[in-house]
Amino acid sequence: MAIEIYSAFVKVGVSGSDAKVAVESISYATDKRYAAHAQQLAMCGVVGSVRKGVFEAETRLTRAVTEVQGSIADLQRRTIVAVFGGNAAFAASTRLWR
Numbered sequence: 001m002a003i004e005i006y007s008a009f010v011k012v013g014v015s016g017s018d019a020k021v022a023v024e025s026i027s028y029a030t031d032k033r034y035a036a037h038a039q040q041l042a043m044c045g046v047v048g049s050v051r052k053g054v055f056e057a058e059t060r061l062t063r064a065v066t067e068v069q070g071s072i073a074d075l076q077r078r079t080i081v082a083v084f085g086g087n088a089a090f091a092a093s094t095r096l097w098r
Contacts (some may be wrong), residue, residue: 002023002026002027005023005026006019006020006023009022009023029059
């Protein structure tokens, strides 16, 4: 692409050195602009990757919390059954003792 631009400048009467400087300037500006876009696209990829990782971690954490809550509820049920069972056994033994 640079050769075509250089040739076009020379054809319209621009000196060779000035055409070369202009082509290098255009090339530099183009590279700089594409580099900025490439960096933005790379950041989008990184942000997307981070979002995916956070979503997966949140899902795992939610499952773990649900499992813990289920375990706590199960332990509460067992404790209540044990307390009532102990009270029932005590009541039965005191009735039999009389």
